[in-house]
Amino acid sequence: MTSSVVVSTKNGIASVMLNRPDAFNALDLEMGVAMAHDLVALGSDPRVRAIVISGEGRAFCAGGDLKWALSRETGVAAAFHELAGHFHLAITEIRRTPKPVIAAVNGVAAGGGFSLALACDFRVMAKSAVLRQAYTSSGLCLDGGGTFSLPRLVGLARSLEIAAFDQPISGEQAMAWGLATKVVDDGTALDAAMKMAEELAQKSLNAFGAAKLLLTDSFDTSFETQIERERKALAACAGHPEGQEGLRAFSDKRKPRYG
Numbered sequence: 001m002t003s004s005v006v007v008s009t010k011n012g013i014a015s016v017m018l019n020r021p022d023a024f025n026a027l028d029l030e031m032g033v034a035m036a037h038d039l040v041a042l043g044s045d046p047r048v049r050a051i052v053i054s055g056e057g058r059a060f061c062a063g064g065d066l067k068w069a070l071s072r073e074t075g076v077a078a079a080f081h082e083l084a085g086h087f088h089l090a091i092t093e094i095r096r097t098p099k100p101v102i103a104a105v106n107g108v109a110a111g112g113g114f115s116l117a118l119a120c121d122f123r124v125m126a127k128s129a130v131l132r133q134a135y136t137s138s139g140l141c142l143d144g145g146g147t148f149s150l151p152r153l154v155g156l157a158r159s160l161e162i163a164a165f166d167q168p169i170s171g172e173q174a175m176a177w178g179l180a181t182k183v184v185d186d187g188t189a190l191d192a193a194m195k196m197a198e199e200l201a202q203k204s205l206n207a208f209g210a211a212k213l214l215l216t217d218s219f220d221t222s223f224e225t226q227i228e229r230e231r232k233a234l235a236a237c238a239g240h241p242e243g244q245e246g247l248r249a250f251s252d253k254r255k256p257r258y259g
Contacts, residue, residue: 005034006056007042012049012198012259014042015190021057026065027112029079032086039090043097049195049259050203051097053120054104054190055113063111063134084143087112091145094119095216098209100200104193105180110134115144118153121212122181124193125171131179137166152180152219204242204258 006017016038018025025031038152042048055061064083072079094101094116103120111134117123125131133150135142142150142163151159154177162169174180184192200208210233218226237243242258249256 003034004028004031005038007038007044009042009048011198012047012201013086014045014048014051015192015194016042016051016053016059018053021059021214023065024059024062024108025055025113026062026068026070027083027087028065029083029086030088032083036086036093039093039097043093043099049099049201051094051099051101052104052190052193052197053101053116054106054193056253057107059107059113060103060105060109060129061111061113061116062108063113064161064241066138071223086209087144091116091119095145096213098205098212099210100208102193102197102199102200104190105129105131106187106189108132112144113136115142115146115149118179119130119145122193122196123174123179124182124184124189124196125174125180126186126189127171128186129171129189131169131174133166135166147206179200201259204237204246204256206240207237207246210237 001020004018004020006019008015018031020026039051040052064080069076069079069083076198100122101120102122102124103117105117105125107126107129109117109129110132114131114133117131133142133146152163154162158177169177169179171180171183172196175183182192214226214229214233217229238247244258245258
């Protein structure tokens with residue numbers, strides 16, 4: 001039986017490929033369970049320094065599999081409730097892991113695929129790829145952390161516009177709105193994302209993780225609390241082996257060696 005998620009690791013870079021191309025990599029329960037399991041495992045694997053998520057075939061991820069949900073004997077509400085539990089564990093791991101996570105958006109990213117892409121730290125989009133929240137056109141509300149990620153990327157007013165009108169967002173528009181990190185030629189999104197991952201893997205993972213956590217949590221705290229978090233994080237980074245290597249390299253006028 002073919003796995004709905006295929007994971008491979010090489011030179012510290014983990015590739016997570018959604019593997020239901022005939023269904024445009026739509027999320028069913030099997031894929032949700034596999035994603036959560038694989039991402040938690042990669043997050044705890046010390047050999048992995050960066051993660052790239054993409055989709056097989058023409059799509060990144062078309063969102064929740066409505067055919068699967070509608071066919072469940074327990075009913076569609078129970079189906080989405082169960083699927084979201086596993087999907088949200090995967091999203092939480094992406095948001096909280098200190099490792100950089102890059103979405104290689106090779107085609108449409110809609111619904112849960114939209115939220116999945118936004119949860120990643122960076123998004124490399126193919127020129128013909130589109131982002132679309134899709135939920136509200138089907139009478140649903142955003143999940144997968146979409147209501148957390150979207151306003152932090154584009155602001156409240158733009159988020160409400162996206163939720164209300166549900167227009168496809170091209171790579172060019174995504175760049176203008178801050179939803180994409182880079183737009184590349186069709187067929188090259190995965191290669192470009194892997195190249196970015198290789199560059200990030202050479203940097204201090206500990207420093208990136210500290211910055212990622214501080215930035216993510218900065219929206220929900222006071223200035224005084226945040227600046228105290230920074231003080232503690234700075235001291236912890238300075239005492240970490242990667243921080244010590246970085247400081248020695250600066251003093252020696254050489255390139256630091258991490259990992």
